Each structure stands twice: as structure tokens, then as C-alpha cells.
Amino acid sequence: MLTTKQNITKKSKKSTFRKISEWLHLWLGLTSGVIVFIVCLTGGIWTWRYETWYFTEPYQRVTALDKPYLIPSEIEKKVQDYFDKKGLKDAEITGINYGKPGKSALIFYHPDSLKFAQLYVNPYTAEILQDKSEAATAEKFFIFIRAGHRFLWLPQKIGSPIVGAACIIFVITMITGLIWWFPLKWTKKTREKSFKVKWSASWKRLNIDLHNVFGFYSLLFVMLLTITGIMFTFRWFEHGVFRTLTWRAPAEKSYDPPTSDTITTVDTHSVNIEDKIWERMHQKYGDRYGKISIDFPEKSNDSYQVMVQFGDGTLIYNNAVHYFDKISGKELLSKGERARPYSSLSLGEKIYRMDFDIHTGQILGLPTKIIAFIACIIGASLPITGFIIWYNRKWGKRNKKVYRKSQVDGAE
Structure with missing residues (x-):
């Protein structure tokens, strides 16, 4: 049994630092x-x-086929037919996403000047799977x-x-x-x-x-x-x-994408610009991509912006960003921080870019x-x-x- 003196000695072993x-x-x-x-x-x-959305929204899934995806112009044609049937005369396509095999393609569009909507499309057949103008319950x-x-x-x-x-x-x-x-x-x-x-x-x-x-x-x-x-x-x-x-x-974080040349005129009727971009990205990255997003120019001097994401298509840290002239389809160079290739960054910059993917657990x-x-x-x-x-x-x-x-x- 400890005496009072022994007990005091035992308690006093803790340093002031430890007590604080x-x-x-x-x-x-x-x-x-x-x-x-x-x-x-x-x-x-x-x-x-992402997993919850994928399993609760069946239109995000398609049967993977052993054949290439339809090119953007073929999907856009089917989408435009859909707009005509729906009476969406002012609808304007603003972008298209291609995912990995087994995932739907995604068309972004404005039904009018104020609204924003999405179409889930089968990338092999251009079948319209879902017209989505508001977030689903899971979202x-x-x-x-x-x-x-x-x-x-x-x-x-x-x-x-x-x-x-x-x-x-x-x-x-x-x-x-x-x-x-x-x-x-x-x-x-x-x-x-x-x-x-x-x-x-x-x-x-x-x-x-x-x-x-x-x-x-x-x-x-x-x-x-x-x-x-x-x-x-x-x-x-x-x-x-x-x-x-x-x-x-x-x-300083700044977003200043390169602009298209509005003076030069090039005959683009023979080749669709989106098809040209898709073909170039597919040749460059093959099957390594998780998602390819092509954002269409909205203003007269805007350029096409293409973001290529890897892994399952949700990773951000190592994505590749490309810009293309809206008239000639020529790739444009950007000096912005956002367009710097991940491979050109220092070790510290690479870790810094991983912030979001580490925080959400999707890094690996x-x-x-x-x-x-x-x-x-x-x-x-x-x-x-x-x-x-x-x-x-x-x-x-x-x-x-x-x-x-x-x-x-x-x-x-």
C-alpha cells in the first residue's frame, strides 16, 4: 500500500509539458x-x-462492347434529332464526356439560355438513356x-x-x-x-x-x-x-485559356473539329484514360478545352489539359498553371496537386x-x-x- 508521501512522488513524475x-x-x-x-x-x-451514383443511376451504365465508340459528330447528330422531337429549338450542346468501357457518354447542353441539363447516351449506339435536368435523389x-x-x-x-x-x-x-x-x-x-x-x-x-x-x-x-x-x-x-x-x-491562381484565331478562315466542313480532337486524344492516350471531357467554345474567340483524367476518371491531380482552336482544330499552348503537365512538376508540386485526391481517398x-x-x-x-x-x-x-x-x- 502506498503511503501519502509515495503517492505524491508517483504523481509528480508527470512533467509540466505533459500536464499541459x-x-x-x-x-x-x-x-x-x-x-x-x-x-x-x-x-x-x-x-x-461516385459508387452510390453509379449503382443507383442505371443510365450511367452500358454493356461494354468490343468495338470503338461513336465519334462525337455521330452522337451529336442523334442528340440533335432528339432535340427536334422534343421541340427544343434553342438547345445548344456545350460538351461531351467519354468514359471507360461500360460507362455512358455524357452530353452537356443548354435547353435554353438559362437552364443546364445532361443527356446520358450509349457511346456505341448513341441511344438516349436519360435526359437529366435536375439532380437525382442520391445526388x-x-x-x-x-x-x-x-x-x-x-x-x-x-x-x-x-x-x-x-x-x-x-x-x-x-x-x-x-x-x-x-x-x-x-x-x-x-x-x-x-x-x-x-x-x-x-x-x-x-x-x-x-x-x-x-x-x-x-x-x-x-x-x-x-x-x-x-x-x-x-x-x-x-x-x-x-x-x-x-x-x-x-x-497566383489564374485561369486564362488561349483563345481561338477569329481572323483566319479555314474550311472545316470536311472534318468535324470535335471528331478531330477526339481522334487525336484517343491516339495520344489510347486506353489509358479514365475520362475525356471536351468542352465546346461558347464565345466567338473561345477555344475547345479538353481534360483527360486517368484511373477511374475521377482523379484530378495528374489530369492533362489541352486547348484547340475552334476554326482550324490546331492545338494551342497555354502558359497557365492549370495546363502544366503533371510529369513536369517538382516532387513537392506533385504532392501539393494530390491534395483533393488524398483528402477524398480516391488517390489509389x-x-x-x-x-x-x-x-x-x-x-x-x-x-x-x-x-x-x-x-x-x-x-x-x-x-x-x-x-x-x-x-x-x-x-x-
């Missing part, structure tokens, strides 16, 4: 817990948006989820900085949590408590293990998802990350999506398990004493 870290972990965690729970939970759900659900994840369903100017601040606090909480988790002395008993969950323990002990052990194993993943998320809220934080990765100041496809989802669920659980630990230590024993006293009084 534990205090910060407790109160910062309690302060930001609700927001962290919402952000992590909605982030985990949002990870699966509306994920729009709602994203609003909670980014802004807590508040106006953006209010909700975004609140979420960003809570995430910064969460980063501090994770660091102080790691300090708290680290045993003062490594023994067999402390190793087991630090790295193993004792599933046969009481629920209070199990709750502590879930908080400590799961928190430790998921720390790097949750930290990475949180830091990449803060970059979308605070420009100063984004610039700080860029400077850290590249050791230079970030260039399904494996990293699963990791991101699990990390988000664990992240959402930490404020709950942490609150329960605090409540049990603060009020649990007191309530237990009151309960026992009431039993004794009742027995008398």
Missing part, C-alpha cells in the same frame, strides 16, 4: 467534439458518392452531406471558417493525444494497453481502449485527411503547405477509399469515446456513490 498537453487534449477535444464528429462522419459518407443526398462536411449546413462564409478552425483544433488534439498515449515507462502491461484492445474487459475499459488504441493506429491517416481538408478553408494554410513542400511562394482507388472511410469513422468516434472517458472519470464515481447510498437508505 493532457489539459489541452481534454478541453480542446470537448470544445470541438461535436463539429469534428459531424465533419468526420459526413466525410466518410461522401467518400462513396441531392450527397449535396446535403457535402454541405454538412464543408459548412455545417450554415452559410459558407460562416460555416467554412468554423469547420476550418475546428479541424485545426483537431490536429492539436491529435498531437496532444499522442503525447498522452505515450507511456511514461515501457513495460509489458503498458505495451498491451497501448497497442491492444481488451475486448473481454468491462465496457468502461473497452471504451478507453477503443479511444487510445484505435486513435493511435489511425493517427497518420486522420491527420493527413484533416490537414488536406484545412487547405480548402484557409488560403494562408494552403500557402503554408505549398511553401513547406516546394520552398517557394505559390503563384478502392484501397485508399476504404482506408479513408475507416479513418473517418474512427475520427468521428474519438470525440464520443473521449467524452465518455471524461464523463466516467468526472461523474461516474460520484453517481456510483449516490446510487450505493440510495440502496443503503432504501434497505433501512
Whole structure:
């Protein structure tokens, strides 16, 4: 049995730094817990948006055939026939997307000057699969989820900085949590408590293990998802990350695509420009692309913009952007940051460009999506398990004493 002096000596082993870290972990965690729970939970759900849309919207899928896709002009002709039958005299096609085999082609169009709509088309036959002028139910659900994840369903100017601040606090909480988790002395008993969950323990002990052990194993993943998320809220934080990765100041983000030559006249009737662009992109990338998006020029001096995405067609970091003159079909050079090939970037710039794909878990496809989802669920659980630990230590024993006293009084 410890004497009073021995007990004081044992308690005094904690350094001031450790005491401050534990205090910060407790109160910062309690302060930001609700927001962290919402952000992590909605982030985990949002990870699966593309898969949900693909399986709940059958018109996104077609039977893959062993033959080439129809060229844009052939699809556009069928679409124009559809417009004529529907009486959409003012409808204007603004772009076309080709995906991987098994996925529908997508036509973007304006039914009139104010509206925006999409047509899902079979890329092998040009059959119209779906005329979509508003978001489907699953899309509306994920729009709602994203609003909670980014802004807590508040106006953006209010909700975004609140979420960003809570995430910064969460980063501090994770660091102080790691300090708290680290045993003062490594023994067999402390190793087991630090790295193993004792599933046969009481629920209070199990709750502590879930908080400590799961928190430790998921720390790097949750930290990475949180830091990449803060970059979308605070420009100063984004610039700080860029400077850290590249050791230079970030260039101003500007979008200034090259324009078409409106003076030169070329006979384009023999070859459709969109067909020429599609053929060139297909020759250049073969079957390596995940999605090819051709945006049509809308103004007189606009150029065609083509974005080629790889993987499953949702990756952003390594996409390739091309511009083509609307009259001659000649490829135009762009000096903008957006058009720089991924292969020409420095290592730091490449990592920086991966921000969104890392944050959403889609960087390496399904494996990293699963990791991101699990990390988000664990992240959402930490404020709950942490609150329960605090409540049990603060009020649990007191309530237990009151309960026992009431039993004794009742027995008398």
C-alpha cells in the first residue's frame, strides 16, 4: 500500500509539458467534439458518392462492347434529332464526356439560355438513356452531406471558417493525444494497453481502449485527411503547405485559356473539329484514360478545352489539359498553371496537386477509399469515446456513490 508521501512522488513524475498537453487534449477535444464528429462522419459518407451514383443511376451504365465508340459528330447528330422531337429549338450542346468501357457518354447542353441539363447516351449506339435536368435523389443526398462536411449546413462564409478552425483544433488534439498515449515507462502491461484492445474487459475499459488504441493506429491517416481538408478553408494554410513542400511562394491562381484565331478562315466542313480532337486524344492516350471531357467554345474567340483524367476518371491531380482552336482544330499552348503537365512538376508540386485526391481517398482507388472511410469513422468516434472517458472519470464515481447510498437508505 502506498503511503501519502509515495503517492505524491508517483504523481509528480508527470512533467509540466505533459500536464499541459493532457489539459489541452481534454478541453480542446470537448470544445470541438461535436463539429469534428459531424465533419468526420459526413466525410466518410461522401467518400462513396461516385459508387452510390453509379449503382443507383442505371443510365450511367452500358454493356461494354468490343468495338470503338461513336465519334462525337455521330452522337451529336442523334442528340440533335432528339432535340427536334422534343421541340427544343434553342438547345445548344456545350460538351461531351467519354468514359471507360461500360460507362455512358455524357452530353452537356443548354435547353435554353438559362437552364443546364445532361443527356446520358450509349457511346456505341448513341441511344438516349436519360435526359437529366435536375439532380437525382442520391445526388441531392450527397449535396446535403457535402454541405454538412464543408459548412455545417450554415452559410459558407460562416460555416467554412468554423469547420476550418475546428479541424485545426483537431490536429492539436491529435498531437496532444499522442503525447498522452505515450507511456511514461515501457513495460509489458503498458505495451498491451497501448497497442491492444481488451475486448473481454468491462465496457468502461473497452471504451478507453477503443479511444487510445484505435486513435493511435489511425493517427497518420486522420491527420493527413484533416490537414488536406484545412487547405480548402484557409488560403494562408494552403500557402503554408505549398511553401513547406516546394520552398517557394505559390503563384497566383489564374485561369486564362488561349483563345481561338477569329481572323483566319479555314474550311472545316470536311472534318468535324470535335471528331478531330477526339481522334487525336484517343491516339495520344489510347486506353489509358479514365475520362475525356471536351468542352465546346461558347464565345466567338473561345477555344475547345479538353481534360483527360486517368484511373477511374475521377482523379484530378495528374489530369492533362489541352486547348484547340475552334476554326482550324490546331492545338494551342497555354502558359497557365492549370495546363502544366503533371510529369513536369517538382516532387513537392506533385504532392501539393494530390491534395483533393488524398483528402477524398480516391488517390489509389478502392484501397485508399476504404482506408479513408475507416479513418473517418474512427475520427468521428474519438470525440464520443473521449467524452465518455471524461464523463466516467468526472461523474461516474460520484453517481456510483449516490446510487450505493440510495440502496443503503432504501434497505433501512
